Amino acid sequence: MLQEWVILLVSLSYLGTLFAIAYYADWRSDRGRSVISNPYIYTLSIAVYCTAWTFYGSVGRAAETGIGFLPIYLGPTLMAALWWFLLRKMIRIAKVYRITSIADFLASRYGKSSLIGGLVTIIAVVGIMPYISLQLKAVSTSYTVMLHYPDLARIQEHKTTLWNDNAFSVAMVMAAFSILFGTRHIDATERHEGMVAAIAFESVIKLLAFSAAGIFITFIMFDGPLDLFDWVTRYPETSRLMQLEVLPGGYINWFTLIFLSMMAIMFLPRQFQVLVVENVNEEHVRKAAWLFPLYLLAINIFVLPIAFAGMLLFPEGHVPPDIFVLALPLTEGKNILALFIYLGGLSAATGMVIVATIALSTMVCNDLVMPVLLRLLTIQHVDLSRLLLFIRRCSIVFVLLLGYLYYRLIGESYTLVSMGLVSFAAAAQFSPAILFGVFWKDASRRAAICGLTAGFLVWFYTLLLPSFARSGWLTVSFLEYGPFGIELLRPYQLFGLDMFDPITHAVFWSMLINIGCLVTISLLDRQSTMDRIQASLFIDVYRHSGDTHLWKGKAMITELKGLVARFIGPRQTDRAFSSYASSHNVDFSKEIQADAELVEFAERLLSGAIGAASARVMVSSVVDGEEISPEGVMKIIDETSQVLEYSHQLEEKSIELEAATRELQEANKRLKELDRLKDEFVSTVSHELRTPLTSVRAFSEILHDNPDMIEPERKKYLDIMVKETERLTRLINEVLDLAKIESGRADWHMENIDLTEVLREAVEATSQLFREKSVAIIEMTPTFPIMVFADRDRIIQVVINLLSNAAKFSPPEKGTVIVRLYFKKREIRVEVADNGLGIHPDEQQKIFEKFKQITDLRNGKPKGTGLGLAICRRIIEYHNGKIWVESISGQGSKFIFSLPV
Amino acid sequence: MSPVRRKIQRLLVLFAFGCLALNYPLLALFSIRSLWFGIPALYLYLFVFWLIFIVFIAVVTEMKKLPRTSFPLLLNRKSK
Numbered sequence: 001m002l003q004e005w006v007i008l009l010v011s012l013s014y015l016g017t018l019f020a021i022a023y024y025a026d027w028r029s030d031r032g033r034s035v036i037s038n039p040y041i042y043t044l045s046i047a048v049y050c051t052a053w054t055f056y057g058s059v060g061r062a063a064e065t066g067i068g069f070l071p072i073y074l075g076p077t078l079m080a081a082l083w084w085f086l087l088r089k090m091i092r093i094a095k096v097y098r099i100t101s102i103a104d105f106l107a108s109r110y111g112k113s114s115l116i117g118g119l120v121t122i123i124a125v126v127g128i129m130p131y132i133s134l135q136l137k138a139v140s141t142s143y144t145v146m147l148h149y150p151d152l153a154r155i156q157e158h159k160t161t162l163w164n165d166n167a168f169s170v171a172m173v174m175a176a177f178s179i180l181f182g183t184r185h186i187d188a189t190e191r192h193e194g195m196v197a198a199i200a201f202e203s204v205i206k207l208l209a210f211s212a213a214g215i216f217i218t219f220i221m222f223d224g225p226l227d228l229f230d231w232v233t234r235y236p237e238t239s240r241l242m243q244l245e246v247l248p249g250g251y252i253n254w255f256t257l258i259f260l261s262m263m264a265i266m267f268l269p270r271q272f273q274v275l276v277v278e279n280v281n282e283e284h285v286r287k288a289a290w291l292f293p294l295y296l297l298a299i300n301i302f303v304l305p306i307a308f309a310g311m312l313l314f315p316e317g318h319v320p321p322d323i324f325v326l327a328l329p330l331t332e333g334k335n336i337l338a339l340f341i342y343l344g345g346l347s348a349a350t351g352m353v354i355v356a357t358i359a360l361s362t363m364v365c366n367d368l369v370m371p372v373l374l375r376l377l378t379i380q381h382v383d384l385s386r387l388l389l390f391i392r393r394c395s396i397v398f399v400l401l402l403g404y405l406y407y408r409l410i411g412e413s414y415t416l417v418s419m420g421l422v423s424f425a426a427a428a429q430f431s432p433a434i435l436f437g438v439f440w441k442d443a444s445r446r447a448a449i450c451g452l453t454a455g456f457l458v459w460f461y462t463l464l465l466p467s468f469a470r471s472g473w474l475t476v477s478f479l480e481y482g483p484f485g486i487e488l489l490r491p492y493q494l495f496g497l498d499m500f501d502p503i504t505h506a507v508f509w510s511m512l513i514n515i516g517c518l519v520t521i522s523l524l525d526r527q528s529t530m531d532r533i534q535a536s537l538f539i540d541v542y543r544h545s546g547d548t549h550l551w552k553g554k555a556m557i558t559e560l561k562g563l564v565a566r567f568i569g570p571r572q573t574d575r576a577f578s579s580y581a582s583s584h585n586v587d588f589s590k591e592i593q594a595d596a597e598l599v600e601f602a603e604r605l606l607s608g609a610i611g612a613a614s615a616r617v618m619v620s621s622v623v624d625g626e627e628i629s630p631e632g633v634m635k636i637i638d639e640t641s642q643v644l645e646y647s648h649q650l651e652e653k654s655i656e657l658e659a660a661t662r663e664l665q666e667a668n669k670r671l672k673e674l675d676r677l678k679d680e681f682v683s684t685v686s687h688e689l690r691t692p693l694t695s696v697r698a699f700s701e702i703l704h705d706n707p708d709m710i711e712p713e714r715k716k717y718l719d720i721m722v723k724e725t726e727r728l729t730r731l732i733n734e735v736l737d738l739a740k741i742e743s744g745r746a747d748w749h750m751e752n753i754d755l756t757e758v759l760r761e762a763v764e765a766t767s768q769l770f771r772e773k774s775v776a777i778i779e780m781t782p783t784f785p786i787m788v789f790a791d792r793d794r795i796i797q798v799v800i801n802l803l804s805n806a807a808k809f810s811p812p813e814k815g816t817v818i819v820r821l822y823f824k825k826r827e828i829r830v831e832v833a834d835n836g837l838g839i840h841p842d843e844q845q846k847i848f849e850k851f852k853q854i855t856d857l858r859n860g861k862p863k864g865t866g867l868g869l870a871i872c873r874r875i876i877e878y879h880n881g882k883i884w885v886e887s888i889s890g891q892g893s894k895f896i897f898s899l900p901v
Numbered sequence: 902m903s904p905v906r907r908k909i910q911r912l913l914v915l916f917a918f919g920c921l922a923l924n925y926p927l928l929a930l931f932s933i934r935s936l937w938f939g940i941p942a943l944y945l946y947l948f949v950f951w952l953i954f955i956v957f958i959a960v961v962t963e964m965k966k967l968p969r970t971s972f973p974l975l976l977n978r979k980s981k
Contacts, residue, residue: 067943074923074947077954081916084962085909226939233936242941244932251925258923290959297951304944 002335007146007342014343015177015350021201022181022194029193036196037280039287044200045274046292047207049076049265050299051131051352052138055206055345056322057416058300062307063321066241069417071254073300075261077293083285087266087275089438091282093541097612098604101359102272102430103367106452107613109437109538110445111531114613117367119449120430123456124269124363125399126464127426128356131268132403133410134419135349136174138322140167142345145323146338149330171404174353175397182358183392192358196278199355202347207299209344213325214302216337217309221328225305232308237315241308249501256504260421263428270352273359322416357396364395366611374614385569388609410471421503422463428507429455432515436522441535445528447521455514458494462506466491555623557594560602563622567609576605599623681850685735688866692724692731699724734867738850741874748878753792754785755828755899759819762799769807775815777803782821786828788899794875798883801868802832802895809836809893827881827898835892844885848873872897911961919954923947 025035035041053072061069090105099105103124107117143166181195222228232238240246247253265271279285310324319327325345329338369391410419432451436443469478469491482490489495492502494509527535565573580601581588594602599619606615699717703709709717740746759781770777799819806817820831839847850870869883876883876897887893921927931946938945 067947070947071923074951077951078916078919078923081912081919081954081958081961084912229936229939229941232941233934239934242934242943244928244943251928254928255924258920286962289962290955293951293955293958297948297955301948304941 002146002339004147007143007339010339010343011143011346014346015173018198018201018350019177019180022198024194025197026194034193034280036193036200036278039284039291041196041200042279042284043288043291043295044203045196045278046271046288047203047295047299048199048274048351048355049268049271050203050206050296050348051420052135052345052349053416053420054299055210055348056138056142056325057134057420058303059307059310059324060320060322060415061417062241062303063311063324064415065247067244067304068247068254068257069303070300071257072261072417073296075258075263076265076296078258079262079265080289080293083289086438087289088282088285089541090266090276090434091279091285093438093538094276094279095282096541097537098608100277100366100608100611101363102267102269102434103363104607104611105272105276106430106433106437106448107367107611108607109534110433110443110448111528111534112613112616113445113449114367114371114611114617116445116448116452117363117611117613118371119452119456121360121363121367123426123429123452125360125402126460127423127429127456128269128360128399129402129406129423130410130419130464130467131423132353132356132400133405133407134416134423135353136167136171136400136403136407137419138416139170139346139349140165141323142326142342143170145326145330146342149327165408167407168404171400174350175357175400177350178354178357178361178396178400179393181354182361183389183396191278193278195354195358196274199274199351202351203295205347206344206351207295209341209347210299210325211302212337213329213341213344214306216334217328218302218305221309221313221332222305228305228308228312231312235312235315238308238311249504252504253501256501256507257421260424260428260503260507263431264424267430267434268356268423268427269359269363270355273355277359353400357399360399361392361395364398365391366609366614369395370610370614371617374617384566385609388567409473410467414467414471422467425459425463425503425507425510426456429459429510429514432511432518436518437535438538440522441532441539442522442527443518443535444522444525445531446525447518450521451514451516451518454517455510458510458513459506462491462494462509463502466502555594555599555619557588557591557598559622560594560599560619563618564602564605567606567618573605684850684866688731689728692728696721696724696728731867734871738867738871738874741871741878748791749793750789750791752787752789753795755788755795755821755830756781756784756786758792758795759799759821759830762796762803763819765796765800766803766807769804770817773807773810773812773815775807775810775812775817778816778818780818780820786821788828788901790879790899791875795879798872798875798897799830799832801872802897805868805895806832806834806836810834811836823901824898827900829896829898831894831896833892833894838889838891839885839887839893840889841887844887847885848883908961908964912958915954915957915961922950922954 028035036045058069058072093099094105097108099108103117103120106120107113110116181198182192218225218228222231232242244251244254249256266275306324306328307321310319310321310328313328313331314324325341326338329341365388370388429452432455433443433448437448465474466479468474469476477485479490479492481487487496492498492505494505497505497508500508561573561577564576568576577588580586580598584597586598603615603619606618609615610618699721703714703717737746759779763777763779767777803817803819807815810817814835816835818831818833820829820833822829822831848869850867873883876899879899881897881899883895883897885893885895928943931943933942935942
């Protein structure tokens with residue numbers, strides 16, 4: 001057994017070492033050579049998550065529920081997967097807006113509202129109370145165990161007087177220690193390098209100590225883990241721990257614990273402090289995201305073996321499982337090892353207490369006391385930095401006393417883990433406001449207030465109050481029958497929900513109402529301008545990064561400087577302002593008025609010391625004019641939406657533009673083609689007109705020059721001239737006709753006409769032609785009328801044209817032309833077939849184009865104007881019909897046109 | 902897809918897989934009273950999965966160095 005003075009001396013010298021490390025780190029950082037600026041120290045500082053709960057409580061929990069201790073470490077591992085974007089964003093926000101605590105973060109996000117800051121602080125202080133008392137209990141118990149083991153009666157005995165109770169001494173020593181660590185001076189950045197270094201050191205010690213215990217118990221007391229597990233399977237009490245069914249609440253409880261620990265790793269005030277506020281470089285998150293889970297894995301590997309060993313060696317159950325880690329080496333008489341393990345437990349507890357109290361004291365000071373002080377009193381021209389330090393020191397003592405009080409009232413009746421879980425459930429209340437706040441712009445201030453308050457009240461009613469009842473400070477009937485006998489309000493079965501264990505039950509109701517209020521009220525609420533600005537600044541932090549200036553009014557530099565100096569001290573203020581002057585190329589001796597940027601800078605300096613909400617109030621007291629410039633507001637609020645809108649519009653515009661360009665190109669192509677066609681047409685027409693004109697002119701010149709020409713000769717020439725002029729007239733008529741149809745100016749007399757009659761008329765009109773050439777014409781038309789809706793004269797024109805063509809190209813004497821009218825494919829077809837030479841397939845399409853004639857092989861001279869078929873095609877197309885030719889060379893051709901019924 | 906978005910999506914999928922693997926009903930498959938390689942099945946499964954999950958986080962987060970988005974520091978060193 002160790003002497004009391006040995007344990008005391010070792011404990012105090014250990015704390016002294018910690019302080020030396022912290023002092024050294026501070027000294028180094030003042031010289032600009034930070035020892036903590038690397039991802040490994042950052043990871044170790046996050047490991048402040050592993051407290052006395054992990055060190056002593058996990059084994060206790062494992063002895064009761066087997067693997068049930070593990071979700072507390074699996075949750076953070078899962079969360080670490082999201083750190084790379086979630087935590088980095090939070091760090092960026094905190095850096096840019098100088099956020100110093102979780103209360104400050106939420107207050108800033110929701111319109112710099114001091115109400116939210118105060119609310120979060122109260123929740124944090126009340127919520128962390130059980131957690132701190134857990135540490136006190138663990139340290140005081142382990143101290144007693146070291147002192148009196150194996151006299152277990154002395155360990156269990158109830159402490160009656162305050163001075164007899166070493167938990168009180170522990171609390172006071174820790175308070176002194178935290179004060180020394182965290183509140184030596186007010187710091188503009190509110191970062192504590194010394195503290196972080198000490199925490200990192202403690203993380204190493206606790207991992208080493210716990211691993212030492214695990215290796216000793218597993219490999220020296222037993223023959224390795226396989227031997228230990230072999231023993232485990234032989235006894236029902238231990239072998240049942242291999243299954244999850246022993247976990248009270250089963251898989252639902254398992255899930256709840258994973259969820260709670262996921263929230264706790266991010267939103268417990270002390271975790272927020274080390275993860276976000278104390279972070280030196282956001283790139284450190286990359287390594288910490290996998291190194292920290294690895295640390296958790298390492299510190300948990302031996303938990304189950306130690307628990308099993310304890311159960312096998314103390315089967316009577318007289319040794320509480322929470323002290324197995326110490327009791328096992330002590331039973332073996334390994335006092336030095338036990339002392340080292342005790343130190344590990346002490347590091348775990350002190351680490352947590354130091355960070356938690358410093359974080360809480362900052363919150364109490366900045367978000368609870370300062371806003372009240374600044375509003376109630378008119379503290380003018382006093383150096384407030386001393387007052388700030390005093391408030392913080394008091395709040396550290398206050399927080400620890402509160403923890404001690406809870407321990408005195410409740411501690412004896414709870415295990416370590418169940419005390420810690422109550423705190424976890426409280427920290428989870430911050431998660432909706434933060435997570436929604438960082439990603440959802442519409443989360444409003446009022447909604448956050450309602451959500452936080454409601455969640456906190458439900459937590460208070462379903463977890464904290466019952467703990468008082470279970471310890472006998474309230475009547476037990478409160479738990480069993482509800483307040484005033486109202487069964488519906490039983491705190492463990494609220495509204496009759498009785499299927500969950502108490503933790504799951506409380507988490508379910510509190511999160512339901514918390515998220516429900518936050519989301520619903522946000523959707524109904526209208527945000528104030530300040531609210532909206534802060535929401536935008538937080539959510540688009542990567543875009544703004546603090547370059548937007550909200551202050552419109554002007555302030556005197558001296559006044560501004562004086563204000564800052566009152567809170568963070570004149571020397572620090574001088575330094576900060578001169579570093580600002582050199583980096584911004586401003587000479588303060590020449591300037592009198594501070595610009596918006598400097599005002600903003602001062603506000604951020606102040607918010608480092610007194611929180612965002614108070615800093616805004618203070619700065620607005622020295623700034624004349626409006627505190628928020630409309631341009632600044634517009635810039636922040638509209639930028640995001642406008643940029644999005646612009647880029648969207650731009651995209652649409654460019655798509656439209658592309659389409660328009662394509663259309664224009666096509667139109668241009670068509671126009672060019674038309675232009676070409678027109679030129680071609682004009683040149684062809686002139687050519688066609690010139691031919692008859694030339695011959696008329698030639699013959700008239702002959703007649704003119706030879707007045708003595710004999711009569712028959714003269715008559716022959718005149719006949720040619722008449723024919724040529726007729727041709728000229730016809731050509732001009734047809735050109736006009738075609739132009740009229742093409743330009744759409746032709747008059748159409750649409751009516752119901754009998755197609756058979758039209759055919760008959762056309763055949764009659766052309767019969768003279770056929771007779772002249774002795775070509776037979778055969779009509780094959782129905783005897784009943786076929787009615788179509790068409791222009792009668794135009795259709796006759798088409799048929800006559802086809803018939804006269806047929807007459808022209810049919811061989812004289814032997815020629816036969818057949819005209820048919822029939823139905824095919826739901827349309828009416830008119831077919832004019834001859835038995836002439838036929839048309840070469842290459843020319844079958846061309847003949848419907850203007851001036852494309854088939855050269856007559858026999859006399860080389862075209863017989864028509866070359867416009868007839870072109871006109872026919874236009875007419876038929878106008879009637880929604882088609883016209884084409886079917887022909888085999890040497891066997892005649894069939895001209896067919898169809899009209900819709 | 903930008904490298905940042907790709908990385909975020911990978912991490913989210915990893916997170917979802919982790920949540921599934923560490924909860925009911927997959928967990929129930931290992932809740933048996935037997936030893937695998939001399940180690941309780943549930944214990945072995947959880948620790949092995951845990952280790953693999955950590956390796957995956959490391960692979961995804963460390964995979965590609967993205968350009969660091971810089972922000973102006975007001976005070977890069979604490980002053981006293």
